[in-house]
Amino acid sequence: MSKDGGAGFLTTRVDVMVNWARKNSLFPLPFGTSCCGIEMMATLCSDYDMARFGAEAIRFSPRQSDMLIVAGIISQKMAPVLKNIYEQMSDPKWVMSFGACASSGGIFNVYSVTQGIDTVIPVDVYVPGCPPAPEGVLNALVRLQEDIGAGRTRSQIREINQRQVGRHA
Numbered sequence: 001m002s003k004d005g006g007a008g009f010l011t012t013r014v015d016v017m018v019n020w021a022r023k024n025s026l027f028p029l030p031f032g033t034s035c036c037g038i039e040m041m042a043t044l045c046s047d048y049d050m051a052r053f054g055a056e057a058i059r060f061s062p063r064q065s066d067m068l069i070v071a072g073i074i075s076q077k078m079a080p081v082l083k084n085i086y087e088q089m090s091d092p093k094w095v096m097s098f099g100a101c102a103s104s105g106g107i108f109n110v111y112s113v114t115q116g117i118d119t120v121i122p123v124d125v126y127v128p129g130c131p132p133a134p135e136g137v138l139n140a141l142v143r144l145q146e147d148i149g150a151g152r153t154r155s156q157i158r159e160i161n162q163r164q165v166g167r168h169a
């Protein structure tokens, strides 16, 4: 009801509603392989409470998830498994690269470790750190939600990220 007692109404577009719903109900699939996995758990616990952002309903099935969080070292042996899991997720889906090892191999500059998961699957948001602080993870989540809410495609997200990296270089 509006102030004068008349019936109120709201107009919007379907895509705006859908993007709003998507960004506020992400279902993360955790792919934690090493120490970063522990920090990911801390981000989900009550002190940092990722539930505040509507992204706490962890699913361990790729078919029920739309955000893959890769936290830790991805060995060359593990890379095909990661790719397989990513491909099993339905579209639309997003990927968070959590920490230095997932994003670039970190301190493991060796033949057996993938030098960044973006050599295997596409990445939408990177979280720096070894391990990243939970605040950084939440910041990355909010950034990703902004992109989802705005209906940005992966290439648009990539372009914006590159522009921001260029500005801070």
Ligand code: SF4
Pocket (backbone or CB within 6 Å): 034, 035, 036, 037, 071, 072, 073, 099, 100, 101, 102, 106, 129, 130, 131, 132
């Ligand atoms: S970035 Fe650091 S904390 Fe994370 S998996 Fe690599 S070594 Fe461990």
